Amino acid sequence: MMDNDWASVDRYLVDALIGDDGAPALAANADAGLPAIDVSPPQGKFLHLLARSAGARRVLEIGTLGGYSTEWLARAVGDEGTVVTLEFEPRHAKVARENLDRAGVGARVDIRVGAALDTLPEVAEDAAAPFDLVFIDADKVNNANYVQWALRLTRPGSVIIVDNVVRGGAVADEHSEDPNVRASRELVELLAAEPSLDATVLQTVGAKGWDGFAYAVVNGPTS
Numbered sequence: 001m002m003d004n005d006w007a008s009v010d011r012y013l014v015d016a017l018i019g020d021d022g023a024p025a026l027a028a029n030a031d032a033g034l035p036a037i038d039v040s041p042p043q044g045k046f047l048h049l050l051a052r053s054a055g056a057r058r059v060l061e062i063g064t065l066g067g068y069s070t071e072w073l074a075r076a077v078g079d080e081g082t083v084v085t086l087e088f089e090p091r092h093a094k095v096a097r098e099n100l101d102r103a104g105v106g107a108r109v110d111i112r113v114g115a116a117l118d119t120l121p122e123v124a125e126d127a128a129a130p131f132d133l134v135f136i137d138a139d140k141v142n143n144a145n146y147v148q149w150a151l152r153l154t155r156p157g158s159v160i161i162v163d164n165v166v167r168g169g170a171v172a173d174e175h176s177e178d179p180n181v182r183a184s185r186e187l188v189e190l191l192a193a194e195p196s197l198d199a200t201v202l203q204t205v206g207a208k209g210w211d212g213f214a215y216a217v218v219n220g221p222t223s
């Protein structure tokens, strides 16, 4: 199967299982000229279902863009829940704010604008942590740094998910000089070595091509 086939399967699955959920945000992102680098609709719904399965009430997201994945996560945390989402580009954050308010979940979402490595220390000082789930989807070169931060801001049993780890299979190329691929390999090595985490990486195909999520659970004293 090739990318075109993967995309047509995604279209079939979206028609069957997702419909127009979240579609207004994707349309608004396109109208605003944001890059189409959001998670796909099946991936967005998968994040939503993972958050619900984990009973997540406090979610941290690193990399908001126009708030498409944020909306899926905000719907999962319920009325009493919160999503703190970190975005570098003020223009992206503005579109996200409009999308989230229009979707009726804006009151649950705290968008912090700035480089995540600068805003994470502020998040750590707030009462928002510990987070039940962290979704990392920003500048890939900092993935290992973001996982280290996520470890400080979570509790045993929390879930940490990192997007775009497989990079069309390039993650397996130990000689790659692509900084994003090297960052993926650094992340996998961290996940393997970190005793506080139990992790896997799941490859994905679909409208966004061939990639994959890292999925990690924070270990407790008896894990």
Ligand SMILES: C[S@@+](CC[C@H](N)C(=O)[O-])C[C@H]1O[C@@H](n2cnc3c(N)ncnc32)[C@H](O)[C@@H]1O
Binding pocket: 037, 038, 039, 062, 063, 064, 065, 066, 067, 068, 069, 070, 086, 087, 088, 089, 092, 114, 115, 116, 117, 137, 138, 139
């Ligand atoms: C892949 S997009 C996020 C997509 C979003 N999670 C979704 O699926 O709808 C990555 C976002 O991270 C932001 N970003 C890049 N570097 C960042 C940084 N250092 N700190 C915070 N956000 C950053 C980009 O501006 C972009 O909006």
